[in-house]
Amino acid sequence: MTRPVPTVLPPDLYGKHVHDPTTRVLDRIATAKVTLSTLINRGRLPSGVNDHRFPVVVTDRVLVAADADVVSLRLESPSGRSLPRWQPGAHIDLELPSGRIRQYSLCGDPADRGAYRIAVRRIPDGGGGSIEVHDELAVGTELMVRGPRNAFLFAPPGRGSTARRLHFVAGGIGITPILAMARAADRLGVPWTMVYCGRTLDTIPFLDEIAEFGDRVTVRTDADHGIPTAADLLAGVDGDTAVYCCGPTVMTAALLSAIRDMDGVEFHSERFSPAPVVDGAPFAVRLAATGEIVEVGADETMLAAILRARPNQPYSCRQGFCGTCVVRVVAGSPDHRDTVLTDSDHAEGKTLACVSRGHGDTLVLDL
Ligand code: FES
Structure with a gap:
């Protein structure tokens, strides 16, 4: 059984990318059929935690969505040293010149120890971090980063998962951790598919890179296809599949709800925005x-x-x-x-x- 994705869209749908513990709450009510990501101990993760703080310099910046609202930055060590290792799903904390600290998933190649790549969507009505990245971080800007940390662990088949295939679901800028995972799956020869959603084609970043994956990726837009249902996002998924999702709350919640009714499907997710306050009192x-x-x-x-x-x-x-x-x-x-x-x-x-x-x-x- 599948349930429709809610039609009330949050203002940052497909937009700001931060890490999310909502699934931690949902996990408490999930049935045993669903294996959730290891977000439960977020902040005290047993692996992938790294509190290194070190300088980087912006060595390249590229607009990676046709609407020019997503900028990709290449970050390297000013001294040319190798950067700390990372795995798909990892993020870094960026210490912006204003003092703001913002977290962004790494979306480059983990094998490239010489550079990190992040991508940031401009959120005009956000907290100002994305605007600062877009407007202030020119090539040559030096700044400090911390990490990498991994709160969205990727455990491909045969390496920590009993699933036999992978299915990725990405919403907008949520493609950033998913892109690194898809490339890793490719290298490992693991069968995988992906549904990649956005408002319009113009707003979807990395379409050129996604095209290299051929028909394993289904790109759909709200403008052309309507707001996706969970069934749309899980098309072709059956047992023995691990689903990795990065997108807005409504997307992850709808997928979790649907996957609860599916035998043998793992679910790992990360979403954009904070969880709503539950059981709050003034x-x-x-x-x-x-x-x-x-x-x-x-x-x-x-x-x-x-x-x-x-x-x-x-x-x-x-x-x-x-x-x-x-x-x-x-x-x-x-x-x-x-x-x-x-x-x-x-x-x-x-x-x-x-x-x-x-x-x-x-x-x-x-x-
Ligand atoms: S713990 Fe990150 S902003 Fe509160």
Whole structure:
């Protein structure tokens, strides 16, 4: 049985690419038929975690979608040294000149130790990171990166998966980790197929590279084919298949729902935007430096509320795994909802504003 993909589209559909723990929540309700990606321990992943911080320089930039809204950057070591190894699905943290930290999947060739490649869609109404990448990161710009880290592990058949074939589903800029996975599958000689979606052909990045894969890839656009159903995205998928999806929330949720009813199908996913707040109750935070009171609504994050008062408050993933938004609670009892901080971090008052909340009382933050 398949269910239609919801027709209410988020503003960043096919757009901003960040990492997502929604499947962590969905996993708790999934049936045993579905094997989810290892997002459960995101932030404490047993492998692929790398906290290296090192300089890179932009050595090339190319517009990779016809609408010019997606730029691909080639990043190399300024000294010509080899860059840390990575596997398909990995991402790096980019420290932008403004101080913003943003995460982008690596979409180049893991065998190329001389360069990383990322691709970034311009999001006019986002947090400003993508605009900064587009407008400020010219060839020759030096910046720091951290990682690579891998929270979207690729385990091809015979190397950690009992599946016999792979099926990739990519939505817009979600092609970035999927592209590296497809190339890896190609090299390994694993049978695979892909459905690649976007609003229009003009908005879909890397069409030229995708064309090299021939008819294994089905490109479909909302404009020409309508919004896809889960059945459209899973066409030809049966048992013994591992499905890897990177796209918007509605896409991953619809696929997970459909795959739950399919025997022997693994599901691994990563999505763009933060999970909606679940079981939220309103509370207030007081910013200790000024005494300002900020009300946090039931359906918004503490980070979103803080940003109204402190627009430059640092954040990155907005999903509780990068640690960028850490704040210290000096009074009140937080409801910690992250998977990154340790018990001793929590005991010191640290909490992650993008996911953690209050218990109804006022939290006083060291801000
Ligand atoms: S912004 Fe990444 S943990 Fe909060």
